[in-house]
Amino acid sequence: MKNNNIEPILKIENITKRFPGVLANDRICLDLYPQEIHCLLGENGAGKSTLMNIIYGLYTQDEGIIYVKGIEVEIKNPIDALRLGIGMVHQHFMLIPVMTVTENLMLGQEKTTGLKLGKLSKLDRSTVSAELQELASKYGLSVNPNAYIEDLSVGEEQRVEILKVLYKGAEILILDEPTAVLTPQETDEFFNILKLLVKQGKSIIFITHKLKEVLEIADRITVLRNGKTVGTTTPKETSMHKLAEMMVGREVLLNIEKGQPKPKEKVFEVSDLSVMDNRKINVVNGVSFFIRAGEIYGIAGVQGNGQKELVEALTGLRKAARGNVKLLGNDVTNEDARSLTLTGIAHVPEDRQKHGLVMGFSIDLNLILQTYFQSPFSNLGFINLDSIHENANQLVKKFDIRTPSIFTPVMSLSGGNQQKVIIARELNRPIQLLIVNQPTRGLDVGSIEFIHQQIIVARDKGVAVLLVSAELDEILSLSDRIGVMFNGKIVTEMNTSEADRAKLGFYMAGFSDEKMFHKE
């Protein structure tokens, strides 16, 4: 694909962007050739998002030049970017759930028909809908134009996002972590769409931190670290290990070193548990499993198959409708969060910022959120700042939380350090059961490595661990036994030694028949 005779469609030269006190982008260079998939790889905070926001016109660079089709351009806002044919699909979808696919597509450039009444004109849904279908079939992005966004699956929503960008005439697509929400099968399908897009003449910048995907889909790979370009390479010339090293700047353990599990007695037992979601629909349907001391039980599954509600029911945040839960033989069904904490359950929640942390609190307070009412942190209702600070200083050191001070608000920390605050808080008390939900979502390689190690350390100390994750690699590398959750049920259970990505993927997608699987 790299061809010196062809002019890059997008060329970035020495882009520098400073935020007060920090160099977010330091003379970054990048070029994108027509019909190329160029992966931009880097840890959180490496400067990927800043760079893309500059290209998309959300920030302006302090220095450096952007060329589109060889012409120097100034991109002041996203409208400029779109005019130049640059479109961006954000990691968090920007769709309006109560509107249809067509209506979402029209947002911002409403086509009207009939009387010209300005904002009061009649919307021309049918024309747009037809245009949409044409686009969809051209690029293999099948979607029902009249469906409401809220009824679509995540994969479909993503297609709508891409269609939105294409509809606005984008030639260059910037995709920010697009596969974070997809199953392996959906990811494969998504990659096919990307290949078709490229074939039809589009060029793609693909932002990710998943090394495997990069090697699979990229034509070329550029790695950023600490705001600088580390280098550009191709999948042929590199490997997972080399890329990881480029990203982190040191050697990384991609495969976790984990001893054989030494499971002991049953610590945790869930029987026939059913849980309703906020709409009063049963989303967990008769789930049963057990976990022994010193083993990690992984629940794999595409998000939205009841894992969230299951974990909430197990941690006292939601009432179970049926069934029971036993911890060390005692019935703890529907106990509240506080008493579960006191009986020895630790919980690393799915959404660290929403549930796990008080973002405006400093680190020292976040580290005692579960224990602030206990000695030594509290005495007759008054808090003991000395022991709170001492606790914080110890944990910051022990769990390698990178922060200028224990008084820094956690909202100023990177995602990895925020998660370390939670891990430190949850693991640093006597616990029987550790429930971790999506423990490494959105984190960089270094933090993932650290957090995985901590989970294994907990297991080896004899803690029973429940790991819920949508990342198959995480499930496979950490779990000792695996249950696959689909549609509110654990559809199969296996030892990790019997499991592989493809097998799990099929159960995750709802196939329950082994024969069907073997035929494929």
Add this chain to the structure above:
Amino acid sequence: MDNQLNKLNPIKIIYISVIVPILAIFTALIISSVVIILSGSNPLIAYSALAEGAFGNLNNWIETILKTTPLIIGGLGVALAFRGGLFNIGVEGQIFVGSIATVIIGTTLKAPAIIHIPLTLLAGVLAGAVWAAIPGYLKARFGAHEVITTIMTNYIATRIITWSIGVNGPLRKTTSFVPETNSLLDTARLPLMISDTRLHIGIVIALILAIVVYILLFRTTLGIEIRTVGLNINAAKYCGIKVNRNIVLIMAISGGLAGLAGAIQVMGLSPYNFTAGFNVGYGFDSLAVAVLGNINPIGVVFSAFLFGAMDAGARLMQLRAKVPVDMITILQGLILMFVAANQIIRGIYRIQIQDKKADKVNLSQGWGGGSK
């Protein structure tokens, strides 16, 4: 990098809590002087009269302090609720209800002052607390927004009280031609700090309360719970805090403070009763005081003092400069607007401090998880 970040925090704290309010006051004075000029008066005369009216002699000082006292206590109530994530607009009604309960106990109970005074104060506190707990309960139980329900309880409080001191109302002083209650018995009146003046011990109570509220918020486990509920209700649930119970409790404490403000007004100021038009507006001014004080108990003391001084000085300003008392309301409104929309102040004075987003970029850069 380390040094730079350590330096950032104190600067930010000073910036938020001191510089912005001061610049807001300054800017509001400038704009108000334009209005004063347009209305045909001299702003310098007006402002010097305002200052003299507030601090010119002992009596001016006393009036300033008397105006400050209920604003501190009411402002503390608002600030505490704010910390718990609740916007208690009901302070006005809670002050009324507290005042009425004070009148009932203060006019009927027969006891020596050492018992009568605390019980009368307590009556005000409890009445305000119960009155505020109603919207708290409605929020906890049914999710009714406290802004709506406290506005409603204000109306209800006002109407009930108008009725109770109206013609044939149960609390109406029968010998009076105006709507008012009987005066408190001598045993229920607050002692004076300086004899033959109006200065009663209310300000001491207010200042002690500021310290108590500060300790409550920042040095107790209840304070951690209140602030956790206020900043992140989901995290509060996650760590096992009884959120609903806390909401009712926060409202009750907030309303209790408001009720106490009402009680002190009745017990400290002649004619020691409740009259129509009594203390109108202190409840709403308390909201402004809490915001201007950066919802910090100590900040509340200063901002209440500022508002109290302006209220006390306004009359002399009107006399000397022929500037209507309402000008003070405009001035207070402007100050508040600039504090609330501090972007304007930052824009005018080019205060260059990183916003949160930039901080985040800043930190995640150098302290990013894995890069050693």
